[in-house]
Amino acid sequence: GAGVSQTPSNKVTEKGKYVELRCDPISGHTALYWYRQSLGQGPEFLIYFQGTGAADDSGLPNDRFFAVRPEGSVSTLKIQRTERGDSAVYLCASSLSGMGTDTQYFGPGTRLTVL
């Protein structure tokens, strides 16, 4: 079956611009997560959705970052006024129910480069 997909795979933008990153989770998975992986680091948690609602957004670094999941499936991570420090691979993951021991399945990521 289809795994988690993310588009675009690569995004290059200029400092100050707005970007949107899309995630298509595995069909039927109610939980969706966004992580950010900077060079040489492990993935860092950003936000977790249970259905349509953001159940935990404690990892969002500041108010330039926002994410939505309006129909409980596809999610979009939105970054306003991008900065060079936002350059990273943005990973999306989904799990069946969101229970702590549920396996999180990751997509291939979107590599964001802010010039």
Add this chain to the structure above:
Amino acid sequence: DQQVKQNSPSLSVQEGRISILNCDYTNSMFDYFLWYKKYPAEGPTFLISISSIKDKNEDGRFTVFLNKSAKHLSLHIVPSQPGDSAVYFCAASEAGANNLFFGTGTRLTVIP
């Protein structure tokens, strides 16, 4: 503040031998631990997990050991195969929480 640490950025092992990857954590609230494997240009793939009520979990060639008193876990791969060459991430979560805390990864190279 890195709550999950992988102090070895890389490891090289001969094919057929045992690979041992190590991970330390500082948060005593962690109760679930996982290992993920990552190939270039792909997302991390779940490999094996262990709950804090156990000290060992085995799945084929992969075994994870947990030492709670030392706040240490390790992944053993035996026998190692060239296809195991990848970056391995240790991750942990607190009871009732959904987000994972990851280490910085260890790049394993299995030499044929």
